Amino acid sequence: MLDNLRGMAVFASVVSHGSFSGSARELGITTSAVSQQIRSLENDLGVVLLHRSTRKLSLTEAGASFYEAAKDVVSAAEQGRIKVNQLRDELAGSLRIATTPELGVNRILPALSTWMAAHDDLNIHFLADNTYVDMIDERIDIAIRMSPSVNDSNVNSHPLADVRQVLVASPDYLRQYDKIEKPKDLTAHQLISIDLMKDPNLLELVQTETSKKTRIKMQSRIHTNNIFVATTLAKEGHGLVRLMEMDAKKELDSGELVEVLPDYQLPSFVLYAVTLNREQQPAKITRCLEVLKKYFHAAA
Structure with a gap:
């Protein structure tokens, strides 16, 4: 399936450019690699998609029909990429924060209230409980804890405040x-x-x-x-x-x-914000951490 999707993207690019060489330049691969993708796709489908000549390429009847589907797949993939980039770079989507009821009421809500009001594209879910929450199972973006998980390579700990x-x-x-x-x-x-x-x-x-x-x-x-x-x-x-x-x-x-x-x-204890260890954190998590650090620094 993955090879077919790759082949559809290459096929749509070839038709769009009218040549294997133009598609190769756009995709950053060799002309022979483009040709191989098209042959593999045709073999898998059992039909000829392109009439090839020394002067130009033209679509077969099956190719013309398949091109519409290929364009839809490429368009959907591009829209998906745009949405992922928006969630990564913009303050939008879902943000899940785990804390205790006491910290949530007394500190976290006051710290984030103005920020939340300023970003109404964010859907924020507070999990307020005194039990340990598995960040992966519960899809938690930020957990507020009194001690870091220093032995857990899956998380990063961000100190917020010393607590007496x-x-x-x-x-x-x-x-x-x-x-x-x-x-x-x-x-x-x-x-x-x-x-x-x-x-x-x-x-x-x-x-x-x-x-x-x-x-x-x-x-x-x-x-x-x-x-x-x-x-x-x-x-x-x-x-x-x-x-x-x-x-x-x-x-x-x-x-x-x-x-x-x-x-x-x-x-004394140290209050930490804990996040999952990712190569790149979404902007909503980074900004939320900045707001929390600023609040607790001012309150120190």
Whole structure:
């Protein structure tokens, strides 16, 4: 089939130019290669397409009929090439972005909102989930992750921001229960456990001035796999919770939550935009990455 399609394109070019040599110049191949393509096509079809003479070429009846089909095939291929180039070079078509619900609402949508409004030829699909998404299976263009897939040769990771973890609680909770002045005081308190984290009840704290490290295992009776739920539970005084600072920024700014042990630091993370490893990225992906990087750089 592929050879037939190639032969049809060569045949259409020969008829268009009226000669094998003119077609060869257009296609960048030899005249003998053009002649071979036409012979192979005729043998495959079982008909003669061209009358050949030393002075000119002319179409047979079968050739004239076949030429119309060949022109349609070449035209369709050219239209397909144009559409592919448009998707590569223009901000159009589909853009699929995978993120978590928290990052999507608090950061990614604010980062991209103006840009999306300015490019209404883009169809944008947000997949907001806390589970790992296979970028190939789900046809994801950009995934927002807290760690890069450094061992995966299929992807490229683009750092967006350093993200601090914070241990927070509501002011009402802190007034009702024992004071928290040192890491060891945490053992008398309840941690709202977020199951998405590795070892969710184990806290590794570093004293800012001395760099002294302390590991504390807290107790939990409330568990969730959702940051929004964990944040609401903390605001309602059900315990302490460990959050990414960017996820808790609104509550910290409003005073609904306050940082516990501010002189101690939890491990930080890096927020990445992850893309599939391609020789050339479509413009819509490149531009979207630029917008995200600019937003997070300004917010740093």
